[in-house]
Amino acid sequence: MRMRHPMAIAALVFSAGAAMAEVESTDPIKLTLHDWTGQLITTNIMAAILEEAGYNVELVQADYLAQFPGIESGDLHVAMELWATTAAEAMDASIATGNTVSLGETGMQAKEEWWYPIYMKEQCPGLPDWKALNDCAEMFATPDTAPKGRYLGGPVTWGGYDDERVVALGLNYEVIHAGTDAAMFAELESAYQRKAPILLWIYAPHWAPIKFEGEWVEFPPYTPECYNDPSVGVNPDLAYDCGKPTGGIFKAGWVGLEGKWPGAAKAIKAFKLTNEDMGAMVGKVDVDGMAIEDVVDEWMTANEAVWTTWIQ
Amino acid sequence: MTLWRGIWAAVALLALGLTIFATLPAGLLGPPQSMQLPFAKWLTAGMKWLTDSAAIGPVTVKDLTRAFASVIEAPYKVVKVLLVDGITEGRGRRATTIIPPLSWVAVTVAAVALGHFARNIWLGLLAGALMTYLAVFGQWDSAMVTLASIAIAVPLGVLGGMAQGIAAWRWPWVERVLSPVLDLMQTIPTFAFLVPILVLFGFGPVAALLATIIYAMPPMVRVTIVALRAVPSEIVDFSNMAGCTPWQRMRKVMLPVALPDLMVGVNQVIMLSLNMVIIASMIGAGGLGADVLESLRRLNIGGGIEAGLAITALAVVLDRLGQAMSERVASVEVRKGNWWRRHPRTALVLVVALVTGALGFLIPILQDWPKAWEITTKPFWSDLIEHINVNYFDQLEAVRVWFLEALLLPVKRFFLALPWPFLLAVLTLAGWRLGGIRLSAVVLALGLFVAATGLWEQAMITVYLCGLSVVIAMAIGVPMGILAASNETAGKVIGTVVDTLQTLPSFVYLIPVVMLFRVGDFSAMIAVVLFALVPAVKYTAHGLRSVPDELIEAGVVCGCTRVQILRKVRLPLAVPMILLGLNQTILLALSMLVITALVGTRDLGQEVYAALATADVGRGLVAGLSVAAIAIIADRLIGAAAGRARARLEGV
Numbered sequence: 001m002r003m004r005h006p007m008a009i010a011a012l013v014f015s016a017g018a019a020m021a022e023v024e025s026t027d028p029i030k031l032t033l034h035d036w037t038g039q040l041i042t043t044n045i046m047a048a049i050l051e052e053a054g055y056n057v058e059l060v061q062a063d064y065l066a067q068f069p070g071i072e073s074g075d076l077h078v079a080m081e082l083w084a085t086t087a088a089e090a091m092d093a094s095i096a097t098g099n100t101v102s103l104g105e106t107g108m109q110a111k112e113e114w115w116y117p118i119y120m121k122e123q124c125p126g127l128p129d130w131k132a133l134n135d136c137a138e139m140f141a142t143p144d145t146a147p148k149g150r151y152l153g154g155p156v157t158w159g160g161y162d163d164e165r166v167v168a169l170g171l172n173y174e175v176i177h178a179g180t181d182a183a184m185f186a187e188l189e190s191a192y193q194r195k196a197p198i199l200l201w202i203y204a205p206h207w208a209p210i211k212f213e214g215e216w217v218e219f220p221p222y223t224p225e226c227y228n229d230p231s232v233g234v235n236p237d238l239a240y241d242c243g244k245p246t247g248g249i250f251k252a253g254w255v256g257l258e259g260k261w262p263g264a265a266k267a268i269k270a271f272k273l274t275n276e277d278m279g280a281m282v283g284k285v286d287v288d289g290m291a292i293e294d295v296v297d298e299w300m301t302a303n304e305a306v307w308t309t310w311i312q
Numbered sequence: 313m314t315l316w317r318g319i320w321a322a323v324a325l326l327a328l329g330l331t332i333f334a335t336l337p338a339g340l341l342g343p344p345q346s347m348q349l350p351f352a353k354w355l356t357a358g359m360k361w362l363t364d365s366a367a368i369g370p371v372t373v374k375d376l377t378r379a380f381a382s383v384i385e386a387p388y389k390v391v392k393v394l395l396v397d398g399i400t401e402g403r404g405r406r407a408t409t410i411i412p413p414l415s416w417v418a419v420t421v422a423a424v425a426l427g428h429f430a431r432n433i434w435l436g437l438l439a440g441a442l443m444t445y446l447a448v449f450g451q452w453d454s455a456m457v458t459l460a461s462i463a464i465a466v467p468l469g470v471l472g473g474m475a476q477g478i479a480a481w482r483w484p485w486v487e488r489v490l491s492p493v494l495d496l497m498q499t500i501p502t503f504a505f506l507v508p509i510l511v512l513f514g515f516g517p518v519a520a521l522l523a524t525i526i527y528a529m530p531p532m533v534r535v536t537i538v539a540l541r542a543v544p545s546e547i548v549d550f551s552n553m554a555g556c557t558p559w560q561r562m563r564k565v566m567l568p569v570a571l572p573d574l575m576v577g578v579n580q581v582i583m584l585s586l587n588m589v590i591i592a593s594m595i596g597a598g599g600l601g602a603d604v605l606e607s608l609r610r611l612n613i614g615g616g617i618e619a620g621l622a623i624t625a626l627a628v629v630l631d632r633l634g635q636a637m638s639e640r641v642a643s644v645e646v647r648k649g650n651w652w653r654r655h656p657r658t659a660l661v662l663v664v665a666l667v668t669g670a671l672g673f674l675i676p677i678l679q680d681w682p683k684a685w686e687i688t689t690k691p692f693w694s695d696l697i698e699h700i701n702v703n704y705f706d707q708l709e710a711v712r713v714w715f716l717e718a719l720l721l722p723v724k725r726f727f728l729a730l731p732w733p734f735l736l737a738v739l740t741l742a743g744w745r746l747g748g749i750r751l752s753a754v755v756l757a758l759g760l761f762v763a764a765t766g767l768w769e770q771a772m773i774t775v776y777l778c779g780l781s782v783v784i785a786m787a788i789g790v791p792m793g794i795l796a797a798s799n800e801t802a803g804k805v806i807g808t809v810v811d812t813l814q815t816l817p818s819f820v821y822l823i824p825v826v827m828l829f830r831v832g833d834f835s836a837m838i839a840v841v842l843f844a845l846v847p848a849v850k851y852t853a854h855g856l857r858s859v860p861d862e863l864i865e866a867g868v869v870c871g872c873t874r875v876q877i878l879r880k881v882r883l884p885l886a887v888p889m890i891l892l893g894l895n896q897t898i899l900l901a902l903s904m905l906v907i908t909a910l911v912g913t914r915d916l917g918q919e920v921y922a923a924l925a926t927a928d929v930g931r932g933l934v935a936g937l938s939v940a941a942i943a944i945i946a947d948r949l950i951g952a953a954a955g956r957a958r959a960r961l962e963g964v
Binding site: 187193286 | 378506507510511514515516593594595596597598602605606608609610611698701702710713716717822823826827828830831832908909910911912913914920921922924936
């Protein structure tokens, strides 16, 4: 009696393995999870599709930038969202080692810019034009920055050249760096509840521009020359006198992925989503409080015709 | 005595004069470029060599560490199947359960049985109630993931710590080697060694487990050494006479005698493991820590508080069970009869596990607490913060501005304006005064190290933020400790508050604090004070309580009033203990640095955090070592001061 139980389990486990033998390898493909909702949704959809195709998938929590050594060594296999705006350098460096390969674009576009809630427009009618910022600097000021306005930038690690931008465009503002995006959005929520002035860095696709009504500041449009060449742009002496670049969101993976799971690599490369779809899904999770699994299930049912072509 | 007072007064005046009036050349404010050494590059290169090419014979170091990781992973997987996953067919969305994990009823009954076994039915009911709390508030699944990793980390931490402690007790040279290593392990911010661990041991739960073990083990080593030393020599002699081999002596005589002390170490390992839950979830531990982080990222404050309180509930269950085990009188009840008569509780738990597991297929409530019955307090917390935010913001803002302008900014300017050779000279002088030439040499060497890293400014911001927080924590904590020691009811209330503060992850209160006080140094200071308050209260209360009754009676006989007894008898006698509390307060304040970096401070913690975000091994370790250097300077100076205070008391 004692022996029979484990044996029965073993038999079941083996038969489960046999049922999936049609894929190239039943070793789990490891997809990385980061810490923002959009990425969790993207990765879970990809995992669901790969599982429908018969692959074993494992989702591993890993830091956005610290994951690259793991991908290079083959400990991790796929990263689903690498934003050109924040991870471009790290991704290029990793691809240069020859152990990481790009798996194409996700179809989504990243946007990052200065942002203000819509109620500020009544008090500062010149917005969204950036030239109006200086007229309203005092309105955005707090005791620690007065008489300068206060702009809440992202964590120092995000880069973004805001300190340079403030100097180059002659903005009467002080850049205060939030430590994390959680802290940044905590301030936004707090200000929004009180209808208090706030000007901060927001990125999309994200739940904040869905939950809170507001607008992006319109800076002179970004060009590579504006960042590299001081003479280009509004200020002839300094670079960074324009807005932030927008960019694609890329997928990348371990170099051995294609050899080991060719079908999976093909499906991952084919994966595409739009900003609108993603924004709606992020809103369902972060604003309406739906579970990520339910949102993913909903997408899978609604888009069966789409994803079945990816795994053929 | 008066001479030294004069010297210190002169030093203080000189410092003020230098910072307010003098305009100094830049080379005196921060260490010049020429004396900075590229520690970060060396460490990064060393790490790269270790992971890419280092080898012992044909086996590379990386293979070894990976093999080690898989050895730890195996038992973790077993526990996880038992508590979380059950046995399933297929993976992810296609998984169907064949054998479910232990049901919530079974685990709760097991907790009750353990409580009953360890002390009495009341403890059992407390443990059971807290486990039910986890189920009712919908935290069950995450709590079991956390419990699974604690169930592996704690035994490994305890065994590893005991092994090192025993080795250090037997061979003095081991202790000489271990002691500085332990200092570093306890003072380097945990973030600093996360990246090396990821590179060496791979991504996922094992790396998180290892980070937890490294963080939680040092107290066990120290407690083991102290406990073994405290075994009366007569008992050791007796075991030698009885003809024990060294191994028998250790196992059958020394360890059982030292058991109550060792259990203190076990308790520390449990608490510290739970402290790491959040940070471990950043590198893949999952469970309650991940829930806290995710809720707070979504500004779901209620969700964060509920998950955080679930961590506290787990901590209370494990802590109380552990304490009861250590106090359990070794009165082995000899029962006769069949196996189940001899082990009634184990039998009960097994039966409940099997029955609920089997019936769970028919009656799902036995297996999982139904979602519809879950209670939540989330809206309450969010509404509370919103209410405070909307109605009291002006008052809170006034408080913040006052603190910033009257306290934080002047102190910050003072530290940043202090010339570095002057500060080093003062520290060396203090070291010489308190502990002689050796201590002054240690202090000078560590100070020079910080100067040579090129992180002087960040280090000064660290000193200012932590220093101010420690002063405030002591100013609040010592009176609370005095109150707790002099009034039993107050003692109980304060004890509960302090225990909750210690186990509630600091993230949970960090985000509401930011909503009310914005990002910046003031929010960081509140978080540090809340966390570092705990030892200030505990050690003060303990110091006052352990003043011998005869001395207090002597005071009463002399006609002292209560206030006089406190001021002239109890407080002076408690000074060494309070200084120890100060020491711990400083260490905890420094350990909070990395967390405060998350709300935008610009200190060494931010440097460590930035290094983590860019996977820069060397940069993180150098900043971490600088924090460790500051901590060790503070620790040694205060330790020496406490030693002198004790010597003075005993000399009287």
